[in-house]
Amino acid sequence: MAQFELLSELSGRPDRPQGELAEELGLDQTTLSRNLKTMVEHGWIAGSPSVLDRRKALYSLTAEGREMLRLALPHWQEAHDHVQKQMGADWPVVWAMLDRVAVAVSGQARWAVLVTALRK
Template identity: 40%
Template sequence: MSNPIEIPFSTTLLVRDTCLCLHVQRAARALARRFDTALKPVGLTNGQFSLMMSLNRPEPPPMGPVAALLAMDQTTLTAALKPLERRGWVSIIPNPKDRRGRLLSLTAEGKAVLAAAVPIWEKTHAEVEAKLPDGGANMLRLDLMALA
């Protein structure tokens, strides 16, 4: 019978107090809940808001660049698009330049929902930024971009 490996509790405390991944995940979950709650009256989650905002472009983008912007694979993007397409907020059409690819765009109804969501996002975002010390929001953005 082998002796079980014991990890000292001090290691648990070290990880709890210093792990960047843990702290980013906790903050992301808290922010996601806050924005989910705020955007609920217009029928969006924070992820759907970000996805729809990424489609708000002069020309319909292909899936690849949208997936890259949102740091997700195309399979995950396809799954995220389905409920928005069912609600009539997003249109997915074959790319005329490459029939294997798809172009993504907001429908008129999708633009209206997104337009209703923007003031909610602005207010919630301002509240979040106000909780950070002076210049903290810009510094946090720069730090997160360096990690992404």
């Protein structure tokens, strides 16, 4: 799930520093570092030094990463639709509760963006 979210996050907003990605995705630095390393090794994302601070790397999707996201999206959507079907009329309540949990745990409403995107 974290890798899919990372691909999605970078698809819309490239050249992101690790700290910003960790905050946006609600991931700790260790988990994010492990995912970034794996995804760089697969060639799905690339890191390049920041022009403003050469100590920081900025991450973006590669062509392979965009293709992986394109291939993964239908499977993710299928899983999403299955869960939504199982929840039935309770689906909006479930999403609202998940949003509240995410806010409580991470201190930010990043799930609100995801919920909005999923409803389209």
